[in-house]
Amino acid sequence: MTMQAARLPDSLGHFGIFGGRYVPETLIPALDELTAEYARAQADPDFRADLQRYFHDFVGRPTPLYYAERLTEALGGAKIYIKREDLCHTGAHKINNAIGQALLARRMNKARIIAETGAGQHGVATATACARFGLACEVYMGEEDIHRQALNVYRMKLLGAKVTCVTSGTRTLKDATSEAIRDWVTNVRTTHYIIGSVVGPHPYPMIVRDFQSIIGQETRLQIQEREGRLPDAVVACVGGGSNAMGIFYPFIEDAGVRLIGVEAAGRGIETGEHCATLTAGEPGVLHGCKSYLLQDENGQIAPSHSISAGLDYPGVGPEHSYLKQTGRAEYVSITDAEALDAFQFLAQTEGLIPALECAHGIAHLRKIVPQMSPDQIVVFNLSGRGDKDMETAARELKLSL
Amino acid sequence: MTRLTERFAALKERGEKALIVYVTVGDPSPERTVEIVLALDQAGVDVIELGIPFSDPLADGPSIQSASFRALQKGVNVACVLEAVRAIRQRSEIPLLLFTYYNPVLRYGVERFARDAAGAGADAGLLVDLTPEEAQEWITAARARSLDTVFLLAPTSTDARIEVVSRLSTGFIYCVSRTGVTGAREDVPPDVVEMVQRVRARSSLPISVGFGISRPEHVRSVGAYADGVVVGSAMVNLIAQHGDSPGVTEAARTFAEALKAATRQERSGHPA
Numbered sequence: 001m002t003m004q005a006a007r008l009p010d011s012l013g014h015f016g017i018f019g020g021r022y023v024p025e026t027l028i029p030a031l032d033e034l035t036a037e038y039a040r041a042q043a044d045p046d047f048r049a050d051l052q053r054y055f056h057d058f059v060g061r062p063t064p065l066y067y068a069e070r071l072t073e074a075l076g077g078a079k080i081y082i083k084r085e086d087l088c089h090t091g092a093h094k095i096n097n098a099i100g101q102a103l104l105a106r107r108m109n110k111a112r113i114i115a116e117t118g119a120g121q122h123g124v125a126t127a128t129a130c131a132r133f134g135l136a137c138e139v140y141m142g143e144e145d146i147h148r149q150a151l152n153v154y155r156m157k158l159l160g161a162k163v164t165c166v167t168s169g170t171r172t173l174k175d176a177t178s179e180a181i182r183d184w185v186t187n188v189r190t191t192h193y194i195i196g197s198v199v200g201p202h203p204y205p206m207i208v209r210d211f212q213s214i215i216g217q218e219t220r221l222q223i224q225e226r227e228g229r230l231p232d233a234v235v236a237c238v239g240g241g242s243n244a245m246g247i248f249y250p251f252i253e254d255a256g257v258r259l260i261g262v263e264a265a266g267r268g269i270e271t272g273e274h275c276a277t278l279t280a281g282e283p284g285v286l287h288g289c290k291s292y293l294l295q296d297e298n299g300q301i302a303p304s305h306s307i308s309a310g311l312d313y314p315g316v317g318p319e320h321s322y323l324k325q326t327g328r329a330e331y332v333s334i335t336d337a338e339a340l341d342a343f344q345f346l347a348q349t350e351g352l353i354p355a356l357e358c359a360h361g362i363a364h365l366r367k368i369v370p371q372m373s374p375d376q377i378v379v380f381n382l383s384g385r386g387d388k389d390m391e392t393a394a395r396e397l398k399l400s401l
Numbered sequence: 402m403t404r405l406t407e408r409f410a411a412l413k414e415r416g417e418k419a420l421i422v423y424v425t426v427g428d429p430s431p432e433r434t435v436e437i438v439l440a441l442d443q444a445g446v447d448v449i450e451l452g453i454p455f456s457d458p459l460a461d462g463p464s465i466q467s468a469s470f471r472a473l474q475k476g477v478n479v480a481c482v483l484e485a486v487r488a489i490r491q492r493s494e495i496p497l498l499l500f501t502y503y504n505p506v507l508r509y510g511v512e513r514f515a516r517d518a519a520g521a522g523a524d525a526g527l528l529v530d531l532t533p534e535e536a537q538e539w540i541t542a543a544r545a546r547s548l549d550t551v552f553l554l555a556p557t558s559t560d561a562r563i564e565v566v567s568r569l570s571t572g573f574i575y576c577v578s579r580t581g582v583t584g585a586r587e588d589v590p591p592d593v594v595e596m597v598q599r600v601r602a603r604s605s606l607p608i609s610v611g612f613g614i615s616r617p618e619h620v621r622s623v624g625a626y627a628d629g630v631v632v633g634s635a636m637v638n639l640i641a642q643h644g645d646s647p648g649v650t651e652a653a654r655t656f657a658e659a660l661k662a663a664t665r666q667e668r669s670g671h672p673a
Contacts, residue, residue: 012534020532020534020535021532021534021535022503022530022531022532022535023530023532024459024460024529024530024553024555024577025532025552025553025554025555025558025562025566025577026553026555026556026557026577026580026581027557028532028555028557028558028562029557029558029559029562030557168466169456169457174457175457178457178459181459182459182460182462182582185459185460185580185581185582186580186581186582187580188557188580189557189580284504284507284508285502285503285504285507285530286457286504287457287459288530290535293504295504295508297508298478298479298505298508298509299455299479299504299505299506299507299508299509300455300456300473300504300505301456301457301504
């Protein structure tokens, strides 16, 4: 199973029963073109060298694997290492994929880029890559997210991107994604759509995973260098699931490494106000692929909620659905309140202010690490920094000037 | 032969083009949708596309998005739509094509959907985001119940793609007039004729053109080379303007009559 898992998806983009392509026919030629160009790029040593150079000189890779000594002491169980994706240029792992896809767009002679964004990190990363390569950029963002992540909106505008406010539906990432797809259907001949997570129609879940898997590849080398062995568990937060897929993927064949994805339980799974898709959803089709979904009994997509805009999405990447189904990865959930508490805890224990998305992962570490023994090792992917969340934190934690 | 195939054959004999009209079931109400469809039938509409609302209609522009939202607010689901199909079928033989996205059908059960749709009197289905690669279960279920399976082609479709879609389509082939989402527009792109010719060279099925066609003059110009013309958002907008008032049925009938007249012109016909 594990050998096969590493070779997924199949040629039609399937991870078991998940994935595939569910899009209006207009987009099929563009998806075929992207699939073919990506295959050529992978086989092209110049492309790989370019990507490595931008990763090194522009993104700041490799990011450190940091031994979190005080956190380890505080939790009193396994040793905790933190993969510092928060140190990437622009403040989150999203730039790994944005740079890779911008290079692909350049190869396909697409001069215009569109993207969707929730927390704004993917929007900022895409705006950054577009500025670097001289590409026109338009980012779709839900009205609610524009308010809760205002700082990132300023950043995107400063970088020369057009930010289009989406007022339909839930006014969050789901509707921003629908609007971006509508733009792409309309302008597909001139435009490349940089999807920000391991979601969407084939080949996106594969391409985004591959660009993000640099996180796991580095982690694997770094932990072996430091500890002479692989970790016992790898933990990451999951919205669409790109940072988790990026760190999980190089460990999939290592049966001894537990892979744990942490979803957002919002106000609690039982309240229905959450976005714990793998915990509480069922298989369905949204935004181009078959995967777990939050939906009602009529197949209508259910509204989601999370304090963290980046996790506030009713779907999840199809490969995560597959990893859940096969049991290779475990998925758990953390509430808004637990995440907020962990947000302060990490800041005050390690001097690291995590993104609210990542605070969900920290909250889960607080539950599992004390149950583990000191000779065990856990790696946590700190996929982004929390500067963008200061306004939400100040409001929720009643901080004042 | 299905009602859809019969209708296209009869029209061909008469030298007419098919007028296909889309309405979202449940906007303004399921009962009103039935009345509107019966009026459209009397006005001479040849095929009705009945939209089953979906929460995230990513191939649709603002008009049908809003109509879907209004219908969902009224609690419309697959069962309600099939109830409307049954009510229409009791009083009309007009071909009915169910038009929706895959997830509501997947959730209802693909086989169960085909069985119940055929049982209620529907004739065909078009699932906008279900690509031929993923459609095997749907095609098998639809064939077993003699439902036609309509698929889309687009201006971006390659010749190879046209062949795949032609092989799996029955009833007719639906050509999308432009890259983009549904919505009433000012004009019809000039390159549609070229797309229809490319499809014609690879398929003997009737070819219909939709997306953006909103006026009698559009129907007339597309009817010069296609076998059918789909009007969607323009009718949905008209229904939205009238809301749940008695005048809505009459307004729909009057608009449909003007559209239908444009399908009856001589090919070399008189100026409008």
